[in-house]
Amino acid sequence: MQSSDELKGKIPTEATSPSLVPLEPQHLPVVQTKRPVRRFRWIWIALVFLSGAGGGAGYYVWKLAHPPLPVGISFGNGRIEADEIDIDTKFAGRVAQLLVDIGDTVEPAQVLARMDTSDLQQSLSKSEAQIQQAQRSVDEAQANLIQQETQKKLAEQEMDRTRTLLKNGWTTQEVADQRQQQLDGAIAGFNAANARVLVSRHVLEAAEHDAGFYKVEIADNTLVAPKTGRIQYRLANIGEVLPAGGKVFTMLDLSYVYIDIYLPTLEAGKVKIGADARIVLDAYPDHPIPAKVSFVASQAQFTPKTVETQTERDKLMFRIRLRIDQERLLAHADAIRSGLPGLAYVRWDAALEWPKSLQASP
Secondary structure (H helix, E strand, C coil): CCCHHHHHHHCCCCCCCHHHCCCCHHHCCCCCCCCCCHHHHHHHHHHHHHHHHHHHHHHHHHHHHCCCCCCCEEEEEEEEEEEEEEEECCCCEEEEEECCCCCCEECCCCEEEEECCHHHHHHHHHHHHHHHHHHHHHHHHHHHHHHHHHHHHHHHHHHHHHHHHHHHCCCCHHHHHHHHHHHHHHHHHHHHHHHHHHHHHHHHHHHHHHHHHHHHHHHHCEEECCCCEEEEEECCCCCCEECCCCEEEEEEEEEEEEEEEEEEHHHHCCCCCCCEEEEEECCEEEEEEEEEEEEECCCCCECCCCCCCHHHHCCCEEEEEEEECHHHHHHCHHHCCCCCEEEEEEECCCCCCCCHHHCCCC
16 A cells, blocks of 8 residues: 555645646736716717607697687587487388398488288288279269169159149149159159268278278388488398387488587587587598587586586586588588597687688588
């Protein structure tokens, strides 16, 4: 075995091992620490300044394009609305035909749907047959009346001759009595024939009324558009059985389109029916639509609490309705949409002129 001195000679020491040789200061790696650079701070300051300047410039341009409204014009937010008309059945029945669909524009008296009228057609055919039968009865009664009238006239002539003969003594009283009885029978037959004519005519009129009733029912089962509009909803399908009053379509009345806004007391009190107005839709900001005030609420729509002071009265809001001209609506029926949001402007001072941005477009 090797001694401890020999082992020590073989183990490398700090002096003899190359990896354990201490390094001189000039051989040590230089570690640089990061320090805040002031130039980045100035860059951020410049960016904030530029963004603020851009926002200010944008606001200035917007103010130039949207100058403040003069005193005498008020505005409010609202949505375009149109009157809804329900197309429903008058009688219970089954839907046989649907001739329009959602989004179709319809004209007055245009057929929209038809209900099944097979049973009514059969009843109408029966009434028409009864009309023909009643007409024959009338013709027969009138012919009988003519016959009875002829017999009555003959009996009257014979009675006149008999009276003359009886006066001159050329005939007997018995013959005169027979002629009188014949005349009375002819008169009674004429009256009876005349009554039968009246009865047969009444039967004919009743049959005609029944037929007219079925024709009205059949016509009422043909659903037509009451005015110009657009189909908004279809609420029934072909083959569906509906009760009386069952809805088939809901259409928008394109001749009555309006927007409701709310104005405070001080402004609403100055608005008059017929005052000029403008509607600017978000979808068409560059096309003000002319309108007229058609309604001013007589009572406040909402208020925070019981009104006691002038400050609280100023919080009252009144509903104002602005209606678009009907001729203009019909000329731009394809562009009418219900529910479009926008701003409505009311000019309650007629002496003012509309700003350039609110002048009506053609």
